[in-house]
Amino acid sequence: MEQDQGYEKVIIVGIEKQNEEDAFRYSFDELEQLVENAGGKVVARLSQKRERIDHKTVIGKGKVTELKNLAEELGAQTIVFNQELSPSHVRNIQELIDAKVIDRIQVILDIFALRAQSKEGTLQVQLAQLSYILPRLAGQGENMSRLGAGIGTRGPGETKLETDRRHIQRQMTEIRKELKKIAAHRERSREQRKNSNVFQIGLIGYTNAGKSTLLNKLTDAETYEKDQLFATLDPLTRKSELPSGMQVTLTDTVGFIQDLPTQLIEAFKSTLEESKHVDMLLHVVDASNENIKAHEETVIELMEELGMNLIPTLTVYNKKDLMDEPIRSALYPNCTISARKDADIQILREAIEKEMKKQMVPYQLSIPVERGDWLVELRQFTLLERQLFDEENQVYAVEGYAKKGSTLVQE
Ligand SMILES: Nc1nc2c(ncn2[C@@H]2O[C@H](COP(=O)(O)OP(=O)(O)OP(=O)(O)O)[C@@H](O)[C@H]2O)c(=O)[nH]1
Numbered sequence: 001m002e003q004d005q006g007y008e009k010v011i012i013v014g015i016e017k018q019n020e021e022d023a024f025r026y027s028f029d030e031l032e033q034l035v036e037n038a039g040g041k042v043v044a045r046l047s048q049k050r051e052r053i054d055h056k057t058v059i060g061k062g063k064v065t066e067l068k069n070l071a072e073e074l075g076a077q078t079i080v081f082n083q084e085l086s087p088s089h090v091r092n093i094q095e096l097i098d099a100k101v102i103d104r105i106q107v108i109l110d111i112f113a114l115r116a117q118s119k120e121g122t123l124q125v126q127l128a129q130l131s132y133i134l135p136r137l138a139g140q141g142e143n144m145s146r147l148g149a150g151i152g153t154r155g156p157g158e159t160k161l162e163t164d165r166r167h168i169q170r171q172m173t174e175i176r177k178e179l180k181k182i183a184a185h186r187e188r189s190r191e192q193r194k195n196s197n198v199f200q201i202g203l204i205g206y207t208n209a210g211k212s213t214l215l216n217k218l219t220d221a222e223t224y225e226k227d228q229l230f231a232t233l234d235p236l237t238r239k240s241e242l243p244s245g246m247q248v249t250l251t252d253t254v255g256f257i258q259d260l261p262t263q264l265i266e267a268f269k270s271t272l273e274e275s276k277h278v279d280m281l282l283h284v285v286d287a288s289n290e291n292i293k294a295h296e297e298t299v300i301e302l303m304e305e306l307g308m309n310l311i312p313t314l315t316v317y318n319k320k321d322l323m324d325e326p327i328r329s330a331l332y333p334n335c336t337i338s339a340r341k342d343a344d345i346q347i348l349r350e351a352i353e354k355e356m357k358k359q360m361v362p363y364q365l366s367i368p369v370e371r372g373d374w375l376v377e378l379r380q381f382t383l384l385e386r387q388l389f390d391e392e393n394q395v396y397a398v399e400g401y402a403k404k405g406s407t408l409v410q411e
């Protein structure tokens with residue numbers, strides 16, 4: 001029944017508050033995109049203007065009847081609400097309509113479940129799903145076990161979502177333990193990188209902004225880039241070379257979205273925090289998106305929440321090729337590029353170098369001629385700007401900028 005004609009027919013439902021028409025439309029469009037990314041097809045959108053949700057059925061009783069008729073008429077098996085639903089909401093609505101009733105959070109969790117690849121990603125998604133389900137199993141309602149199949153019911157990989165309360169608690173404890181082990185391992189390799197003299201850059205931004213595309217262009221990595229929401233769940237670090245020849249590392253990570261479910265933030269904390277320890281951030285923004293301002297705000301809020309707001313940040317306005325008017329919102333410092341244009345990638349490399357310089361310390365050194373190895377390292381891991389051979393003293397006089405605390409410039 002769920003997979004009629006290959007896709008699940010969905011009606012999305014939302015509450016529109018006064019003076020929030022634009023925000024509502026964006027959020028509703030995004031919900032439609034989310035549903036489609038989860039493999040569903042939105043066959044109708046139903047919204048109701050009201051200031052407070054109906055405590056029983058979210059939308060008013062008359063609207064529920066309209067929804068019921070619409071669902072029957074269109075053969076929609078699934079109703080997705082834009083707001084978070086309590087177990088009693090679901091129960092009350094399902095008493096009136098014979099359909100699966102889920103919320104925005106479940107759709108996002110479902111997409112994460114579909115995308116999860118690595119062991120860590122899989123465990124993180126499972127944890128987020130279980131922490132969504134657990135409080136909803138309390139009381140008399142066992143709605144989660146009545147979900148059936150399709151969107152909102154899928155676990156990562158082949159696993160089926162657990163719905164037994166005691167089992168869930170046990171499983172969550174196990175998963176937390178395993179995630180701790182993985183995080184500790186990552187912490188160790190991060191420490192190693194931190195102690196090194198390598199300048200580290202993190203990519204952050206709204207989902208689908210072009211982070212992975214840029215990582216691929218700036219490095220020789222082949223990260224999964226795709227026109228889908230949450231294409232990347234696993235952090236990935238790769239080397240990249242700047243115009244001066246200096247090597248830096250770039251780390252790609254999971255994208256942000258409005259109302260990122262708290263369950264996901266909790267579960268993905270260690271992944272999201274991968275970028276917390278970098279020397280600089282590239283905040284990638286899809287400059288062609290109509291909702292650019294809300295995207296930027298979402299990212300900045302999450303940065304604050306994750307303690308990343310004090311890291312020097314270069315904003316990269318991407319997808320210039322799709323822009324039909326100049327950027328309406330501007331964070332500084334910034335540069336505007338298209339990841340699809342090679343000349344722009346060069347502009348970006350130069351902009352990165354310029355921003356890095358502001359965080360670095362200038363140095364002047366005399367390198368004895370027999371210390372060619374030192375010179376090589378300086379060229380590789382610092383911004384070496386000038387190099388002169390002093391014949392008389394048989395030394396190289398070099399000047400440049402090094403990462404703060406770099407051991408390479410301490411004589
Ligand atoms: N037209 C155009 N498309 C771009 C540009 N940069 C990236 N894209 C496309 O935008 C889509 C999303 O790119 P990704 O690199 O996967 O985005 P992401 O930020 O990594 O997304 P998540 O991993 O989901 O957070 C892909 O289809 C890219 O090909 C650009 O400059 N111009």
Ligand SMILES: [Mg+2]
Binds near residue numbers: 211224225231232
């Ligand atoms: Mg990506």
